[in-house]
Amino acid sequence: xxxxxxxxxxxxxxxxxxxxxxxxxxxxxxxxxxxxxxxxxxxxxxxxxxxxxxxxxxxxxxxxxxxxxxxxxxxxxxxxxxxxxxxxxxxxxxxxxxxxxxxxxxxxxxxxxxxxxxxxxxxxxxxxxxxxxxxxxxxxxxxxxxxxxxxxxxxxxxxxxxxxx
Amino acid sequence: xxxxxxxxxxxxxxxxxxxxxxxxxxxxxxxxxxxxxxxxxxxxxxxxxxxxxxxxxxxxxxxxxxxxxxxxxxxxxxxxxxxxxxxxxxxxxxxxxxxxxxxxxxxxxxxxxxxxxxxxxxxxxxxxxxxxxxxxxxxxxxxxxxxxxxxxxxxxxxxxxxxxx
DNA sequence: CCCAACTATCTCGACGTCAAGAGACTTCAC
DNA sequence: GTGAAGTCTCTTGACGTCGAGATAGTTGGG
Numbered sequence: 001x002x003x004x005x006x007x008x009x010x011x012x013x014x015x016x017x018x019x020x021x022x023x024x025x026x027x028x029x030x031x032x033x034x035x036x037x038x039x040x041x042x043x044x045x046x047x048x049x050x051x052x053x054x055x056x057x058x059x060x061x062x063x064x065x066x067x068x069x070x071x072x073x074x075x076x077x078x079x080x081x082x083x084x085x086x087x088x089x090x091x092x093x094x095x096x097x098x099x100x101x102x103x104x105x106x107x108x109x110x111x112x113x114x115x116x117x118x119x120x121x122x123x124x125x126x127x128x129x130x131x132x133x134x135x136x137x138x139x140x141x142x143x144x145x146x147x148x149x150x151x152x153x154x155x156x157x158x159x160x161x162x163x164x165x
Numbered sequence: 166x167x168x169x170x171x172x173x174x175x176x177x178x179x180x181x182x183x184x185x186x187x188x189x190x191x192x193x194x195x196x197x198x199x200x201x202x203x204x205x206x207x208x209x210x211x212x213x214x215x216x217x218x219x220x221x222x223x224x225x226x227x228x229x230x231x232x233x234x235x236x237x238x239x240x241x242x243x244x245x246x247x248x249x250x251x252x253x254x255x256x257x258x259x260x261x262x263x264x265x266x267x268x269x270x271x272x273x274x275x276x277x278x279x280x281x282x283x284x285x286x287x288x289x290x291x292x293x294x295x296x297x298x299x300x301x302x303x304x305x306x307x308x309x310x311x312x313x314x315x316x317x318x319x320x321x322x323x324x325x326x327x328x329x330x
Numbered sequence: 331c332c333c334a335a336c337t338a339t340c341t342c343g344a345c346g347t348c349a350a351g352a353g354a355c356t357t358c359a360c
Numbered sequence: 361g362t363g364a365a366g367t368c369t370c371t372t373g374a375c376g377t378c379g380a381g382a383t384a385g386t387t388g389g390g
Contacts, residue, residue, distance in 0.1 A: 001323040011228040012292075019292070023299035026311055027202060029318040034199030035245070036325040037192060053376085063176040073338060080200070085377050087340055109338045109385040127177075127184070134188035140320045146191055152314045153194035155305045158166040160201040218346085237369060247348055252370050254346095274355040274368045 005029050037137075044133045048126040053079075055130075057089055058098060058123035061115045068115035071104065075113060098122060170194050202302075209298045213291045218244075220295075222254055223263060223288035226280045233280035236269065240278065263287060 005028045012021045038052070045055055060078040061068045070078075072086050079086070090113055093099040098119035104110030115123070138146055170193045177186045203217070210220055225243040226233045235243075237251050244251070255278055258264045263284035269275030280288070303311055 001319070001327065003319050003323040004326040005319070005322065008228070011230075015228055015230055016289070016292070019296060021296065022311070023296055023303055025315040026303060026318065027299050029315065029322050030195055031199050031202055033318060033322050033325070034196050036322070037196055063173070063180055065176075065180055071338080072340090082378055083339065084341075084379075088376075104338095107338080107386075109383095111339070124181070127181070131184060131186065131188055134192050137321065137324075138188055138191060140324065141317065145317060145320075146187070148313070149317045150190040150194065152306065152310060152317070153191065153198060154166070154168050154170070155310075156302065157170065157194050157198050157201070158168040159302075159305065160198075161169040162166065238367085248369065249349075249371075250347055269368095272356075272368080274353095276369070 003029070004032060040133060040137070041130060044129050045126055048122060048129060050122060050126050053089060054093060054098070055123070055126050057093060058115065058119055059127060061099065061113065062120060062123040062127075068120060069102070069112045071110055071112055093119070168194070169197060205298060205302070206295060209294050210291055213287060213294060215287060215291050218254060219258060219263070220288070220291050222258060223280065223284055224292060226264065226278065227285060227288040227292075233285060234267070234277045236275055236277055258284070 005025065008028060009021055009024055012019065012024070041052055041055075045052055050058070056079050057075060060075055061070055064070050072083070072090060075090075076083060076086050081089075090099060090101065094101060097116060099113050099115055102112045102114055104112050141149065170190065173193060174186055174189055177184065177189070206217055206220075210217060215223075221244050222240060225240055226235055229235050237248070237255060240255075241248060241251050246254075255264065255266065259266060262281055264278050264280055267277045267279055269277050306314065
């Protein structure tokens with residue numbers, strides 16, 4: 001089956017026959033698929049009355065394990081947003097009762113952000129919903145194909161994930 | 166080589182051993198890789214003094230072929246932004262002399278956005294730079310692997326690209 | 331001890347996007 | 361032809377993010 005990238009590549013080959021546009025076959029698909037996934041996730045989370053950014057923060061805390069608390073700085077590095085954004089997010093999640101701020105007992109500059117019981121439940125429910133949705137999307141592929149795809153993608157992500165930058 | 170998703174999946178298996186988190190192996194990698202690509206692209210475009218959104222608009226016009234003009238509405242559907250955003254983008258690109266607005270001769274409500282000569286050159290240069298960068302990222306894989314990867318990704322994107330929504 | 335350098339979090343202003351709707355024009359059934 | 365419905369672009373206001381700087385607290389060499 002043809003997709004939007006096939007059309008895009010065909011247009012480039014017509015307009016710029018001098019260029020080798022083969023890289024777009026892989027990387028444009030990655031970007032476009034990510035965009036589709038963002039939209040699909042937004043819908044899935046909406047059923048649990050969560051925004052994607054809320055899910056990101058709550059699940060970072062959830063993955064940390066009991067007692068489900070991290071500093072704002074640790075949350076920054078996990079979610080890849082800036083500090084001003086994180087302050088704002090924690091404020092809003094606190095207002096909704098999903099997290100709470102505690103003073104860090106070992107550093108008076110610091111703060112710890114802890115999941116409330118409701119925050120934990122909401123994160124767990126939303127994760128289950130997300131996985132159901134993703135399984136449906138991946139039903140296009142066989143188990144073996146999914147494994148292959150994961151391995152190929154890992155080869156591309158590993159260099160990014162294993163350098164200082 | 167291990168990547169960030171391997172760590173993420175391991176954390177979930179520890180915290181939620183009851184869930185099957187296999188879908189994350191594929192789709193979290195897609196999302197994370199897209200994020201890395203966004204950053205890398207921003208850097209590549211900066212060498213040509215272009216923002217990613219500028220590249221999107223200019224190359225949509227470029228791909229249309231001579232005389233390199235489209236209506237704002239056509240640009241909306243290509244770039245997946247809303248109309249207010251597109252008005253703003255066209256305004257800024259006009260100020261930079263990369264596109265110009267022309268009245269649509271066949272519909273007085275309408276406008277045509279046309280690439281200037283400079284806009285066309287900038288789009289061509291930025292595309293070449295982007296392809297060089299993407300080739301470097303894909304050098305991790307053999308030609309055959311790239312083909313496999315493109316085919317697997319097409320299977321996932323095609324359903325999104327070929328439905329009304 | 332003390333001070334300089336460093337770290338952690340929060341504050342603030344600018345910016346880009348979105349969503350809803352207004353205004354201008356076109357189309358088509360009657 | 362005329363009016364209602366549809367289409368196209370632009371305007372507006374709210375919102376979330378970023379980036380730079382401010383504030384408060386910590387650390388370590390001398």
